[in-house]
Every structure is written in C-alpha cells, then in structure tokens.
Amino acid sequence: MRFLGMVGFYRRYCPNLAEVAAPLTRLTSRKVSFNWTPECQRSFEQLKQFLSSDPVLAAPDFQKPFILHTDASDLATGAVLLQDDQGVLHPVAYHSTKLAKHQLAYSTIEKELLGIINAIKKFECYLYGGAHPIQIFTDHNPLTFLEKNKYSNQRLLRWSLSLQPYHLQVKHIKGRDNVVADALSRP
Incomplete structure (x- = not known):
C-alpha cells in the first residue's frame, strides 16, 4: 500500500496508471488473499521503471536549489x-x-x-x-x-x-x- 501511495504521488506523469497498478491494487483488498503472481511482478517492475525514468526522475540542475x-x-x-x-x-x-x-x-x-x-x-x-x-x-x-x-x-x-x-x-x-x-x- 505504501508503494502504491508513492507511485500515486506521481500519477499525473503515468499514463494508464490504474491499469498498470491493477494487479497490485487488487492485493490491497481484504477480500482477496495475498498471492504474488507473475502479473504482480510485471506490474511492480513497470511501476519501478516509471519512478526511475523521465518525466518523473529528472536530471539535476546545479543552477537550481535542491x-x-x-x-x-x-x-x-x-x-x-x-x-x-x-x-x-x-x-x-x-x-x-x-x-x-x-x-x-x-x-x-x-x-x-x-x-x-x-x-x-x-x-x-x-x-x-x-x-x-x-x-x-x-x-x-x-x-x-x-x-x-x-x-x-x-x-x-x-x-x-x-x-x-x-x-x-x-x-x-x-x-x-x-x-x-x-x-x-x-x-
């Protein structure tokens, strides 16, 4: 849930976020038993890639404050x-x-x-x-x-x-x- 919250923070940059995250979102339901499938792994990997690439991750600009x-x-x-x-x-x-x-x-x-x-x-x-x-x-x-x-x-x-x-x-x-x-x- 924390990971999905972090991804959701950048949702405006991710086309089809709900679709990509759906296998993981399903796991947060209390009505579903937690079963990590290959589909969940693919979703997790796609979301990690999304967080570590443009337009979310930016190159540093040393003229701007950090x-x-x-x-x-x-x-x-x-x-x-x-x-x-x-x-x-x-x-x-x-x-x-x-x-x-x-x-x-x-x-x-x-x-x-x-x-x-x-x-x-x-x-x-x-x-x-x-x-x-x-x-x-x-x-x-x-x-x-x-x-x-x-x-x-x-x-x-x-x-x-x-x-x-x-x-x-x-x-x-x-x-x-x-x-x-x-x-x-x-x-």
Whole structure:
C-alpha cells in the first residue's frame, strides 16, 4: 500500500496508471488473499521503471536549489532529493537504508536526524558547495530547531556539527504529505 501511495504521488506523469497498478491494487483488498503472481511482478517492475525514468526522475540542475524530504521509521530511513521545475517537484534521486542493530535503540529524534545525515552523505555529490540553501522537509518537528538547540545528547551534538558545512533550512511537513520519503523508510 505504501508503494502504491508513492507511485500515486506521481500519477499525473503515468499514463494508464490504474491499469498498470491493477494487479497490485487488487492485493490491497481484504477480500482477496495475498498471492504474488507473475502479473504482480510485471506490474511492480513497470511501476519501478516509471519512478526511475523521465518525466518523473529528472536530471539535476546545479543552477537550481535542491530540496530534500527525509523520514525515519523504527527499522529504516528514507529520503528523496528533489528539484522544483515550474512549480512541480521532480525527484533527482532516491535513498533508503536499513538501520544497523545498534541504531534500532536510538530515540525518535536520533533516528530522524540520522535519516538527514544518511541523505546528506548519499547526496553529497549534489549538495556540497552548492550556491543555494538546501531545504530539508521532515515530519519530525523538533528537528526544525536543530541549529538553535544546545544538546546534552552528545550524538545529536556531533551530528549537528557534521552538518555545519551545509546551508540547511529544516522545515516541518505533515506526515501525510511526506509520501515518498515515508514509503522509502518503511519495510
């Protein structure tokens, strides 16, 4: 369902989305037993191809600012690097990573900040030394105060310091509007 939600976020770019996604949509019904068929696999592969090609996935334009949407769950972090093209946000790259065993015990704010750290590291080739501020959208509101807080938590302080070379603007986004990053951070 999360995957279909992420695909649905880009539905305006996918001709016949309902038809292509129909085998997977059928599996979301409680009246149908979950049986992954070759037809479901073909639908899944077509939808992945759709998410990773033009017009959804765009080539980076280093003259424009980058926007980063991040999220963390209990098991993983996810992020999507975006750029605005005439009022439409197009993904440039996706990232998802499973939390290590020791990271599973992190607090929520630590997991959410780790999601930002992971994304910055992954997309460093796009973000480092850029002329524009990087807007980061997270559904974890306490991170919007990142640069103002004096942490007693040494891990948060260390991570906050590692982000100093970047001109970041951390903003809050409602969880229901953080569709793509949310889908990437869930198992």
